[in-house]
Amino acid sequence: MIRGGERHRARRRRCARGFGFALLAIVPLLSACSSVIPEAGGPRPGAGGPVTAPTTPRPTDAPRPYTPRPSETGSVAARPVPATPNPPLAAPVVPATATTAIEAGVIAGPEFNELGVSAEKATAALRAFRLSCPSLLRRTDASGLTQNAEWTESCGAAKDWTDRDATNFFSRYFGTVQIGAGTAFVTGYYEPEIAASRDKRPGYDVPVYRRPADLVDVDLGVFSGDLKGKKIRGRVDGSNFVPYYDRAAIERGTLAGRGLEIAWAADAAEFFFLQVQGSGRLRLPDGGIMRIGYDTQNGRDYVGIGKLLLDRGELKSGQASMQGILDYLRADPVRGAAVMNENPSWVFFRELTGPGPLGALGVPVTGRSSVAADPKYVPLGAPVFLSLDRAEPNGLWIAQDTGGAIKGANRFDSFWGAGDDARAIAGGMAARGSALLLLPRASVARLAPRR
Numbered sequence: 001m002i003r004g005g006e007r008h009r010a011r012r013r014r015c016a017r018g019f020g021f022a023l024l025a026i027v028p029l030l031s032a033c034s035s036v037i038p039e040a041g042g043p044r045p046g047a048g049g050p051v052t053a054p055t056t057p058r059p060t061d062a063p064r065p066y067t068p069r070p071s072e073t074g075s076v077a078a079r080p081v082p083a084t085p086n087p088p089l090a091a092p093v094v095p096a097t098a099t100t101a102i103e104a105g106v107i108a109g110p111e112f113n114e115l116g117v118s119a120e121k122a123t124a125a126l127r128a129f130r131l132s133c134p135s136l137l138r139r140t141d142a143s144g145l146t147q148n149a150e151w152t153e154s155c156g157a158a159k160d161w162t163d164r165d166a167t168n169f170f171s172r173y174f175g176t177v178q179i180g181a182g183t184a185f186v187t188g189y190y191e192p193e194i195a196a197s198r199d200k201r202p203g204y205d206v207p208v209y210r211r212p213a214d215l216v217d218v219d220l221g222v223f224s225g226d227l228k229g230k231k232i233r234g235r236v237d238g239s240n241f242v243p244y245y246d247r248a249a250i251e252r253g254t255l256a257g258r259g260l261e262i263a264w265a266a267d268a269a270e271f272f273f274l275q276v277q278g279s280g281r282l283r284l285p286d287g288g289i290m291r292i293g294y295d296t297q298n299g300r301d302y303v304g305i306g307k308l309l310l311d312r313g314e315l316k317s318g319q320a321s322m323q324g325i326l327d328y329l330r331a332d333p334v335r336g337a338a339v340m341n342e343n344p345s346w347v348f349f350r351e352l353t354g355p356g357p358l359g360a361l362g363v364p365v366t367g368r369s370s371v372a373a374d375p376k377y378v379p380l381g382a383p384v385f386l387s388l389d390r391a392e393p394n395g396l397w398i399a400q401d402t403g404g405a406i407k408g409a410n411r412f413d414s415f416w417g418a419g420d421d422a423r424a425i426a427g428g429m430a431a432r433g434s435a436l437l438l439l440p441r442a443s444v445a446r447l448a449p450r451r
Contacts, residue, residue: 076323076424077321077322077323077324077424077427077428078392078421078424078425078427078428080390080392080428080431081390081391081392082389082390082391083388083389083390083391083394084389085387085388085389085394085432085433085434086387086433086434087434088178088181088182088183088434089107089109089178089182089434091105091107091178091180091181091182092105094180094181094409098180098409099376100142100143100144100376100377101143101144101145101179101180101376101377101378101409102143102144102145102447104179104180104377104409105179105180106145106177106178106179106447106448107177107178107182107448108175108176108177108444108448108449109175109176109177109178109436110176110436111171111175111176112167112170112171112174112175112176112438113167113171115176115385115387115396115436117167117170117385117395117396118395119164119166119167121395121396122166122167122169122170122396123163123164123166124366124368124369124396125166125170125369125383125396125397125398126158126161126163126166126169126170127163127366127369128366128369128370128398128400129158129381129383129398130158130159131361131363131364131366131400132361132363132380132381132382132398132400133151133155133158133159133381135361135362135363135380135381136148136151136155136379136380136381136382137151137152137155139361139380141375141379142375142376143375143376143377143378143379145177145379145437145439145443145447146379146382146439146440146443147443150439150440150442150443151381151440153173153440153442154169154173154174154440157169157172157173170383170396170438173440173441174383174438174439174440174441175438175439175440175441175443175444175445176385176436176437176438176439176444177436177437177439177444177447177448178434178435178436178437179377179378179409179410179435179437180377180409180410181409181410182410182434182435182436183410183432183433183434184386184387184388184410184411184412184431184432184433184434184435185410185411185412185430185431185432186371186386186388186393186411186412186413186414186429186430186431186432186433187405187412187413187414187429187430188393188413188414188415188416188425188426188427188428188429189277189278189372189403189413189414189415189416189426190277190367190415190416190417190418190422190423190425190426190427191277191279191280191281191357191367191417191418191422192270192273192274192277192280192281192418192423193280193281193282193283193289193418193419194265194266194267194270194271194274194280194281194282194283195265195266195267195270195282195283196208196263196264196265196266196271196282196283196284196290197263197264197266197284197285198262198263198264198284198290199264200261200264201264201285203266204264204265204266204285205264206264206265206266206267206268206271207255207256207260207261207264207265208261208262208263208264208265208271208282208292208349209250209255209260209261209262209346209348209349210260210261210262210295210348210349210350211295211296211348211350212255212258212260212348214235214236215233215234215235215244215296215298215299215348216233216234216235216236216241217231217232217233217296218231218232218233218234218241219231220232232299233296233297233298233299234299243299243300244298244299244300245298245346246298246300246344246346247298247300247340247341247343247344247345247346248341248344250298250346251337251341262292262349262350262351263282263290263292265282268337268340269326269329269330269336269340270326272329272340272343273322273326275345275346275347276322278293278294278347278357278403279291279292279293279294279349279352279356279357279358280292280357281418290351291351291352291353291356291357292349292350292351292352293349293350293352293356293357293358294347294348294349294350295348295349295350296347296348297345297346297347297348298344298345298346298347298348300344300345300346301344301345302343302345302404302405303342303343303344303345304343304405305325305339305340305342305343306320306321306324306325307320308339308342309325309328309339314328315328321427321428322423322426322427322428323424323427323428359372359400359401359402359415360372360375360380360400360401360402361380361381361400361401363400365400365401365415366398366400366415366417367415367416367417367418367422368414368415368416368417369397369398369415370397370398370399370400370401370414370415371384371386371397371398371399371400371401371412371413371414371415372399372400372401372402372403372406372412372413372415373399373401373402373406373411373412373413374402374406374407374408374409374411375402377408377409377410377411378399378437379399379437379439380399380400380401380402381398381399381400382398382399382437382438382439383396383397383398383399383437383438384396384397384398384399384412384435384436384437384438385397385435385436385437385438386412386414386431386433386434386435387433387434387435388431388432388433388434389431389432389433390429390431392425392429392431393414393429393431396438397412397414399412401413401415410434410435412435414426414429416429
């Protein structure tokens with residue numbers, strides 16, 4: 001959520017003796033690659049659909065098996081409701097070198113009233129859009145599509161606009177554009193709830209860690225102009241800067257005994273997917289709820305285990321939903337623990353006491369109204385219209401989140417909230433179709449004037 005959730009933001013920089021010399025030694029190597037810290041919340045989106053990942057060799061060491069909780073049963077993914085998507089608008093071929101919305105190309109789309117958005121969806125989107133406005137008015141738009149001042153009119157009007165007249169709000173203040181080819185792929189995420197305890201006790205032995213003090217974020221751009229915008233994450237080992245411990249090492253107890261535990265989960269597989277989602281609720285033994293959100297990640301690339309299992313033939317097409325993977329992991333706990341360790345990424349959490357889960361803008365994301373998007377192609381806070389081959393995600397959404405697997409034009413991760421229905425829909429969501437962005441009319445006139 002970060003998609004992920006509050007799997008986002010606030011990266012704290014720390015210094016360590018010997019660190020600078022070690023980093024300078026690796027800068028020439030890094031300048032030839034594009035490896036960077038996974039987006040905050042990067043692990044989360046892998047649950048919603050297939051994520052391309054390199055095939056990772058199976059670990060040879062025997063990881064600690066986990067004991068599945070009998071009370072934690074795998075739910076069934078929701079049966080898709082089929083729909084016929086609108087075709088994308090005709091567009092020029094997108095340059096292979098495109099890395100932003102501007103470079104991919106912008107085409108003016110139809111008027112909002114032609115999209116057929118329901119009053120209910122428009123109302124929910126307006127409420128979510130209001131939360132985005134403070135960020136829209138101050139943050140730099142990495143997509144290059146909009147300027148802060150262009151949001152002033154719509155954000156000013158949104159404050160007092162009547163919710164029941166939301167359709168007219170979007171019709172009046174926004175035009176639509178297609179980015180690049182307009183071909184959309186949409187997955188889903190949700191806020192899970194799993195059994196856990198604040199203290200270690202029988203049946204609760206899976207550690208939920210806070211951010212370790214020795215986890216260091218590095219902005220490579222301060223060392224070389226060629227590396228501007230690239231970051232890495234790791235730790236200092238003597239005079240060397242090395243990758244941070246991977247999942248297998250953490251599972252073996254590398255971080256144990258350092259006082260980093262904020263809670264103890266009951267089921268390792270359920271906690272694995274909470275890490276993928278990026279935030280969640282811990283259901284305590286006394287019936288209370290502890291909410292946790294993404295603090296940071298260990299800097300290791302996310303590997304989608306569903307993709308690995310499909311490639312090996314251990315799962316069949318249609319079984320790689322979150323629910324299907326959970327069933328596979330639980331069928332053989334020793335095998336399941338080994339498979340989970342093939343994803344080296346590990347997410348660290350913090351306890352949340354305010355509203356949430358929080359998205360990349362630092363505001364709460366809204367179930368069935370918020371999507372994660374790539375900020376290089378979508379201004380965070382902007383409305384998005386989806387027309388897909390599944391009916392559930394069709395309609396108007398607000399881009400309020402990001403995620404490590406959510407990259408490129410027209411790639412979105414839909415947020416479904418919390419509860420059994422959200423879990424069922426998000427766990428098996430994989431929809432294709434077309435997408436349009438809603439931008440202030442001044443932006444559309446500047447970017448894609450009608451001939």
